Amino acid sequence: MLGNRQRFHLFLVAFAILGALGGLVWAASKAVDLDANGTTESTCALNILSTFPAKVENVVTNKAVGDAFTFNWFSAGPGGFKGSVGTGTSTGVGSKWTWQTSQAIYSFTGNSCTNDICFTATAGLPVGTSRGPFSVPGRSLTTSGVTLSNTSLTSSLISFFSPPKVLFSATSSVGQPGSDQVSYTTTLYNTSLNDLTVHLDAGPPGCCPHENQLNCSGTCVDYLTDENNCGGCGIQCDTLHGQFCSEGTCLSVCPLGQTLCQGECVDTTVDPLNCGGCGHACGTNQICTNSTCITCTSPLQTACSNKCVNLHTDPLNCGACGVNCNNLCPSTGQGACSQGNSCFCVTRNSSAASFTAPTLTSLPPPAPVCETQALTQTIPAGTSQTLPCNAATFLAKEVLSIVRVCDGSGSPDANGICPNGLPASEGPFIQLVPDGNHPVSGVAVSLSPTGVSLKEPSGNGLWEPGETAQINVFVGNAGFATIVGGCATLSSPPQDITPEDSISNPTSVNITTATACYPDIPGTPTTSTGCTTTPAVSPVGALTPFVVSVPSGYLGDTSRLFVLHFTGTANGTPISEDVPLTLGIAGSCVAALIPDDDPRPLPFPPKPFALGKTRPMKLSMSCGGLNLDASLALPPQIVALFNLTTNQSVDITKVNLNDSANPFDPFFRFNSGWIYNTRTKDLTRGKYKITLQIAGKKKYVGGFELN
Known part of the structure; x- marks a missing residue:
């Protein structure tokens, strides 16, 4: 509770943080020992901040005084969170990454540096000293099938010293200006004081630009025909003795009925690229049959996978080649095509014979095809850049990209190191892209x-x-x-x-x-x-x-x-x-106070305070009956001050003091309880609204008067 006599009253309703779940305290946070002195002084926290789309924050706070680190938090989310934290202080310095998604977020906890968080010392402790793993709570995603027509997803990098500041953010937006069009944009924001170089990987991670490719240490190869990666990365065919790669297998001669064309065995009787002979390609809307190019009759026939099909009725090519209605139906259903506009499901004939295509178990699965392109962009301080708008006729789905940010010009190298010698900050950015299974053009209901x-x-x-x-x-x-x-x-x-x-x-x-x-x-x-x-x-x-x-x-x-x-x-x-x-x-132990957007009247103490005095603010936070000290909770923070008399914002450094080496530190300190010694000598008479951020999450407000 807040103090009474000689204490700075902030009448925030129900100021004690009351947990709804006894026994679990900050389930997605973990106190860690970075300075190796046997006490857990620093924290790694993961929090859900919104309901839809879900917003997740990953927070690394370094309170190891005099020690600085790089970190790699593999389990922070899809793609992980990498970066560095500066020299630790008693009140903490650190880094935060926030990201949004409409996919299902599930929990897991790692136990090694490949699936948990580990730190490497860069100052203070001997350089290169490793700390971790710490079994910090982690999160990952499962595909939910959610499609979107009008929304935005944002990722942000936030560095917190005194005070926290958003350095960079990226927003992927989708909007539908008409029933036959869905538009996509991406905007990159640099809100720091320095130029930033941003690199976006192609997505999803490990993707390749074409089908039937493998990503071999960052290089995409056609594993069905590549003689140096035949059927897998690094598998070489003996080309000196006449071997070549066909369908992922090193062969000496082509199988019966096939011809070697440009290093690939093909059937020239049905291959539209080599119809009747090597290099003889069929034309637009043609198929190859009996070594002869045949033209499909428009408008009722279209060439798809070397077959003439009717896009209005073919359930395997509904409205466009490759749109398979069967993929939208359960195992008991069969897809049907309605005038090429949409798919629907009918009951599968149980007496119909089924056929399962043989699976080549010896071949690895190919890399996913890239749905977003790699990009490197230098953004001047205080500016933003919007990438070219993309119009499509499909609803949106999510694709994960990894974004890397370097302070200054120049992009990170293959090891993620920026030109200034520091590691790039790296985290997930989930982009919205067209979903080819959900067309909108000509569709009545979607x-x-x-x-x-x-x-x-x-x-x-x-x-x-x-x-x-x-x-x-x-x-x-x-x-x-x-x-x-x-x-x-x-x-x-x-x-x-x-x-x-x-x-x-x-x-x-x-x-x-x-x-x-x-x-x-x-x-x-x-x-x-x-x-x-x-x-x-x-x-x-x-x-x-x-x-x-x-x-x-x-x-x-x-x-x-x-x-x-x-x-x-x-x-x-x-x-x-x-x-x-x-x-x-969200987590169970979240403050139940007056939110900053609460419609109720701002609460004030019964009497004003004397101008010029230094007053201690004291808070008590508990969850499930357990008091939350500095090892269990992020410190409360002063984030805003507003003069209600003059209707103007006030620089919070005018109230900062807190008896620390940094008099402008906005965080409460823990000394048998949370306390902040607040000075008022630089303020003027009148009524004020002060905003606190509790547990690094929601903002709450209270009032006071000075005379």
Whole structure:
């Protein structure tokens, strides 16, 4: 509790941090011993900060006084988090990476430097000294099938000394300006005082630009034909004795019925690139049959995989070559094509014979095909750069990229070292790209989640274990038709949120109000505008909320897959569609105070304080009955001060003191309790609003008056 006489009163409602889960304290944080003195002075923390899309922060705080480190936190998220922390102080210096995703986030804990966090000393301790692993809680992703039409995902690098500052952020945005177009943009922001060089890897990690390639130590090769990597990286064919590579196997001669063309064995009777002989390629919309190029008859026939097919009816090539309707159906269903515009499922004939293609178990799986391109860009201090807009006719899916940031000009080398000799800061950036399985052009109904409104009992805006929340899911229709009489049923099947522990442990949530109806959901009108992410329609929320409870023992700082089953009518035709979405669930010990956006009146102490005095602010934080000291919680921090009398912001350095070597340090210190000695001599008479950030998460406010 805050002190009384001679103490600086900040009447924040319920200022003690009350946990909803006894026995678990900051489940996604870990105190670590970096200076090797036997005490855990520093912290690694992982927190969920929003519900949809889920926002995750990874925080490394160095309080090893006089010691500096580089770190590699493999389990921080997809792709990990790498960087450096400067010379430690008693109040802490460090680095933070935040990232957003609509995929399902699950938990795992590593136990080695290849799947946990490890530090390497660069100053103080002998250079090169390794600290770790520490079994810090980690997170990874599973594909959720969520598609998006109007949203943004942002990743940010934040360095905190005194005070914290966002150095760099990247935002990937998708918007639908019309029913036949979805637009994609990426913007890079440099909010630091120095030029930054940013390198984005092609995504997903380890990808190659073409099919049937392997990524061999950063070089992509065609493992089916490459004589130096035949069937796998480093497998060389004996070319001196006439061997060549065909279908990933070193051969001396071509099999019966095939011809050697440019180092590859092909069947010239059916190969459209070598039809009837090596180098004789068939033309546009032609196939090769019996060594002869045959033209497919337009408009009903199109050449796909050396077959003439009807894109309006072929379930394996619905609307475009390679769009396989069977991929959208369960094992008991069979795909069908509707006029080339959309796929639907029919019951599979149980008496029909099935055929399983043989699998070449000796060949490795190919690398994924790159869906984002590598980029290196130098961004001047205080500026931003937006990459060229990309227009497509498909809803968005997520693809992971790794972003590396160097302070100054020049990009990191192959070892991740910047030209200034320091390691690049590196973390996940999840980009939005077109999903070829979800076209929007000519489609009547294509629903996707656009946002979530959350009402939970603590009022802090975070859904936590032990809480029952009212949830309203906003949706948009990327198709052209208006949905009338739409209702949705919310479900969430049991899910194992710790799958990598090899123990089956499915968890559930309790959905007490599972059905909600919606007003008319308008379709997206056709547009002829240019490439823009400004949506053409506003999302629509349900008339009543869903009600969902999370058990008190639920592992927080994860996210969970839900499914909205929609029914209604569009253009007089009944519709039924499943809309997947994921919702982030925060950790259990989060402050239940007055948020900075709370509509209630700002609380003030009963009497003003004398101007010019130094007053101690004292806080007590507890979780499950256990007091949270400096080893269990991030220190509270003063982040803003506002003069209500003059209606102006005040530099927080005017109140900083805290009896430390750095009088402008905004963090509370722990001395048998959290305390901040606050000076008022540089302020003026009047009423003030002070904003504190608790546990590195939410901001909370209180008032005081000076006379």
